[in-house]
Amino acid sequence: MFMMFAMTSDSVGEIIKEVKVAFDVTNALASLMHSLPMLGIALSGLFLGFLADKLGRKTTIIIGLALFGIACYSFLIANDFVFIVSLMSLSGVAVGIFKTGALALIGDISSSTRQHTATMNGAEAFFGVGAIIGPLIVAWLIHRGVPWQYLYVIAGGICTLLIAVAAFVRYPKYVATHQHTVEKVSLKKSLALVKNPYAFGFSIGAFLYVAAESAIYVWMPSYLVCDAQSIQETYACYSEGAARQLAIYSVTAFFVLRALGRFVGIWMMARFNWALVLLLFSGAIVLCFGLGLAGGKHVALYLFPLTGIFMSVIYPTFNSKGISCFEKHQHGSVAGVILFFTAAGAAAGPLIMGLVSDAMGGDAKYGFMVATGFASLLFLGLLYNYIANPTRQRLAEIEARDYGVAG
Template identity: 80%
Template sequence: MFMMFAMTSDSVGEIIKEVKVAFSVTNAQASLMHSLPMLGIAMSGLLLGFLADKFGRKNTIILGLAVFGVACYSFMIANDFVLIVSLMTLSGIAVGVFKTGALALIGDISSSTRQHTSTMNGAEAFFGVGAIIGPLIVAYLIHMGVAWQWLYVIAGGVCTLLITIALFVQYPSYKKSHSSEVEKVSVKQSFALLKNPYALGFSIGAFLYVAAESAIYVWMPSYLVCDATSVKATYDCYTSSTAQTLAIYSVTAFFILRAGGRFVGIWMMSHFNWALVLAVFSGAIVVCFVGGLLGGKQVALFLFPLSGIFMSVIYPTFNSKGISCFAKHQHGTVAGVILFFTAAGAAAGPFIMGMVSDVMGGDAKYGFMVATVFAAILFAGLLYNYLFNPTEQRLKEIESQEYGSH
């Protein structure tokens, strides 16, 4: 499911290039293909996250997948810009439903909070794989003269297979401690969680992380190009053919390093203090961003994609530890709250960076300065988390209550 979602969401840059030509839309209009699905995920996570707790993980996942599948297959008849954006928005809403169900399910199949974090890194690793193969599929389809809409048809086929599997797989039951608590599961509880320091802390962390990460796949190509005023991207300012190739495929290199890092993260989170790993890695991201800005394009060419390794474990761990601070019957709801802030960061981050760059003359480096500020605030928060460990007692309580560890 994570891979299928990433196949479509992280291909939007390649798709926007085709849609702008086909429908003669402006950059602002084309950007709706990214921002509206993110808004759909955000609102779905916040307003519908409780479904996984109220109606069960299996029913929620199948519902989300069914809506996503309908949206995907509908792209076969999508020949109007408004319809395309509408279907993308509907798919975003569906993602918010099945992803909160999947995130809650991870808690049900985990035997400890530590295993929960490792499993979460594994799930997000497949998201990283989807982020790599999605744009490659779109590029191949276009090269072969096939409409990009077939990417969604392929995703719809995967979705149909996932629904079939979900129908026949026996899902584990999750603990409903008190009937009164379960009855309270609703949209109102989602808003109540916004005041909870654990939910809010990890949610703000997710927002900052995603805002910084999005600078890479949204603005790095604009920063690395040699002549930003040229209609066609040029890379002749790089002295070697290897450097030019890396500049062209820098985003792919970033996604490959991020995906590989997440598989390594499964092992790291099982053997090391998660708070220390996040503090060190977030500091390394700041170093990569600052180094890439001070050293210019020739240095950023290597440091910006390299940041993918250090970004790899941060978001899955935020998700895992944030969810693990709550009882299992609240996992879907809190996952939805974190997902809301995640999608908000993905939508707001690039937009803010773009506005700052425009005000400063259009140079993408100013957008990266904003991203560096996001990364620095994130590092400060994670350093505080390591030094003072505010979640230690809460995680121990949940470990004892929900996972039977004493």
Template identity: 85%
Template sequence: MQQSQGTLIRWLTYLMFMMFAMTSDSVGEIIKEVKVAFDVTNAQASLMHSLPMLGIALSGLLLGFLADKLGRKPTIILGLGLFGLACYSFLLANDFVFIVALMSLSGIAVGVFKTGALALIGDICSSTKQHTATMNGAEAFFGVGAIIGPLLVAWLIHQGVAWQYLYVIAGGMCTLLIIIAAFVKYPENRKPVTASTDKVSLLKSLKLVKNPYALGFSLGAFLYVAAESAIYVWMPSYLVCDATTVKATYDCYTDGAARQLAIYSVTAFFILRALGRFVGIWMMARLNWALVLMLFSGAIVLCFGVGLAGGKQVALFLFPLTGIFMSVIYPTFNSKGISCFERHQHGSVAGVILFFTAAGAAFGPLVMGLVSDAMGGDAKYGFMVAMGFATILFLGLLYNYLYDPTSKRLSTIEASDYGAPSQS
């Protein structure tokens, strides 16, 4: 019975990640529609991505402790409830400011239920290696949602249905998840923090920012997401042949297969990223995680550099290909960062990492949009900024591989929290 409950909890977590991805990773396709409907600039349109990410960031940092204070179940249900409310409100959204406001509200909600879900993963795992594999599984389902979302938006628009109904569909999924979460029996070893420590829970969470393990993995997550977001936010704008026309054109791709790839480039990226994450469940249980991340981050820099040098015709293939190399980086950052701390701190440290994650997702595309606008609106210049983020990430992961600064800490946690020799 206990094993079946654990399996149900694991699937509930996976589905939460998938639902969130359906909305967040559709933003590139939605931006194309909103730019035409409301006549906004690249920088203004990027607020549809940056402000929700800012909401996730602040929510993760300031409310991440709720998973440790209130318990996993109440935190998850609270976040899902707020997310569902925001999704259903899109039925009334016909103004740019209102749309951005609802997206920002959904971001705050995600920060609440995602930190609860991330903390819950630690409760149902028996080792740091299993934690990393489970985290890759959760992010694999996130990748599946990232495939479904853009395709659903494209299908809705093709059928003459407003893209806002993507959020209505997500709201229906959210309602179902709330019902499931309410009746699932969560692990009993995660008790709420007592009243005597309520006042310092937020302060303790904020102090984790100074911790070298939390800060190191958080900065890595910031750099990774800043580079990754260039693909799904700005690649659709970069690959079109003439960005000045109202309707996207792909006439510069003479080959039919290349033209189709340009149209569905984001979907191709998400498919490769999802496949990579499913493989990552196997990979991270058997290989040296530091070596894999170092090599994969170097491959990302190479894809960006050669893609930019070769122009749209080369970037068409190399930019989506980065999905394979990006696949395992973020879930491993999340897992190893959380695993450097005792279980009763998992909610708080997950919130800190989520803060930097969302900050990178907010900051990266905004800076890319501003730089592109300053250079005449060409998204190529934004990708140069993204390549800079990827290069710094590679250098950091090269240092991590050569000096292995987390090995001793992970060994200590493996012995104290999981009662087993280190296998990190």
């Protein structure tokens, strides 16, 4: 499911390029193809995340996958810009539904909060794989003269298979500690979680992380281009063949390193102090951003994609630890809250960076200065988390109560 979602969401840049030509729309209108699905995910996570706790994981996942499949197959008849954006928005709502169900399910199949974090990194690793193959599929389809809409048809086929698997697989059952609490699961209780310090803290961390991460795949190509008179000279300032190829495929390099890092994260998070790992990795991101800006394009060419390694484990761990601070019957609701802030960061981060860059003459380096600010705030938050360790007692209580593991 995570891979299928990433195949479509992280291909939007390639798709926008085609849609602008086909429908003669402005950059502002074309950007709706990214921002509206993110808004759909955000609102769906916040207002419908409680369904995983109310209806159950299986039912919620199947509902979300069914909506996503309908949206995907409808692209076969999508020949109007408004219709295309509407389908993308519907797919965002669907993702918010099935992803909160899947995130809650991870808690059900985990035997400890540490294993929960390792499993979450594994799930997000497949997201990283989808982020790599999605744009490649779009590029291949266009090269073969096949409409880009068939990417969604392919995703719809995967979605149909996933619905069949979700319907027939046996889901784990758990006995809630307070059964009366489960019966009162509602939208009101879900929204109230926003005020919880654990949910809010990890949600802000997710917002800052995603805002910084989005600078790479949204603005790095603009930062790395040379001052050129024609498209053929876009990367002419990189004299070596290898450097020029890296500039062309810098975003792909970032996604590959992020995916590899997440698979390593499965092993790492099962063995090391998660707070220390996140502190060191967030510090490395700030360092890469800072040195990349100070050294210019030729230094950023290597340091910006390298951040994929350091970014790899941060978001899955935020998701896991944030969810693990709550009892299992609240996992869907809190996953929805974190997902809301995640999607908000993905939508607001690039927009803020773009506005600042435009205000400063259009140079993308100013957007990366904003991203460095986001990364620095994230580092400071993780420094406090490592020193104060505010979740230690709460996680120990959950370990003992929901997983039967002594603190």
